[in-house]
Amino acid sequence: MATGALAEEIRQRLGQCSPAERKVGRVLLAGWPAAGFETIATLADRAAVSAPTVIRFVNRLGYKGFPDFQTALRAELDERNASPLSLYASGSYADEAEGSAAGKAGPAGLLRHGSEVFTTAVGRTLAELTPHDVECAVQLLADPKRRITLAGGRFTHLLAQYLGLHLMQLRDDVRFLPDRPVERTAVLAALNRRDVLVVFDYRRYEDDKVTMADIVQERGGKTVLFTDTWLSPVASRAEVVLPSQVAAPSPYDSLVPTLAVVETVVAGILTTLAEPGHRRMQVGEDTAKRLGLA
Incomplete structure (x- = not known):
């Protein structure tokens, strides 16, 4: 595709x-x-x-x-294929006049500009997602028969961890793809039809994410992709694609809209898991208290 x-x-x-x-x-x-x-x-x-x-x-x-x-x-x-450096050099990440006006207005102008950019980006992202795709992602991630593996990129590994930590409180069989080669290879080699790979891949896409999705597809598993509006190459292998706007008041792509999508999906998973999810949260809370971690 x-x-x-x-x-x-x-x-x-x-x-x-x-x-x-x-x-x-x-x-x-x-x-x-x-x-x-x-x-x-x-x-x-x-x-x-x-x-x-x-x-x-x-x-x-x-x-x-x-x-x-x-x-x-x-x-x-x-x-x-743009990078923060190329966007900064070209000034194409924001309208120059608007950026200049925000700068001259000081912190107040910067806050107004940030509010406009982020509000628009989050609104567009959630409006453009289809209910079918969100529902499919929720069902795959809430299915207790599925094993979830999460993988992110240079910055997006933070979002993979954020989603994964929520999932760990709600269900079993959730893990992060290891960094060390031997462990990573072992995890990917053991994938099968019960696996769901959750990938976060944004522009300047990473080739290894395509390879991972290929492996999952070959083994009969599923891939859920969080990406930008230009779409990672993983999109052609994914069961579900959840694109987000990345507009920001800086040359760095914003992950704020993606975080909104992640939290929307988590809300759907909570609703779907219902009482079993609540019991899992209670067991986790009790265990953390016994260990002095809560």
Whole structure:
């Protein structure tokens, strides 16, 4: 499955296209994103349609012509691969005028700007998630027959731990993917159809996450992916994909919207587990008190 906002737009528009235009869309998705940078003639030949059909297809997507479509694709890939350093250098992480005004206004302006950015990002994230995907994630993570393994990235390991620590209070068979190679290999080698791998993977995606998802898929298990709106390559292997906005008042991608998604999923798990979840929490609390940890 091709991933990215443009690819998703193409998939959603296929039903509105003529049969010939759908051929163009399918060829684009099959070779995404490289196919989007081919010439009109090459794409038309591969789709067995005329060159004007290719142009009509991108016009239907809202682009003035094929160069306009390729410009949008190139911009999306640049955003997808952006780092905090490149965003800082380009100043593209925020509107310069707004950022300047916030800076001149001092802490009060910074707080107003942060409030606007985070409120919008969290609101958009929760509004754009489908109830089906959230429900599927809740059911997989609440299923007592499933074993849960969580893995994060450079910063997102913090969210993997946050979700995992909540799950450990509510159910059995929850673990974090170990850091040490021998332990990590042992855990991944033992995955089977009862396993659910929870992956947090955001732009500048990590190749090992794709390999992990491949292993889970090969063994008959499931993957739940938390990612950004450009979608990690893991999306094509995942049973559930939960994308979040990452807009922030700094060049660092924000994890605030993802935290809102995590806590929404936890709320759903609590409701689903009901009394067994409550009993598990009570046993954990009693045990912590006996150990002097509560």
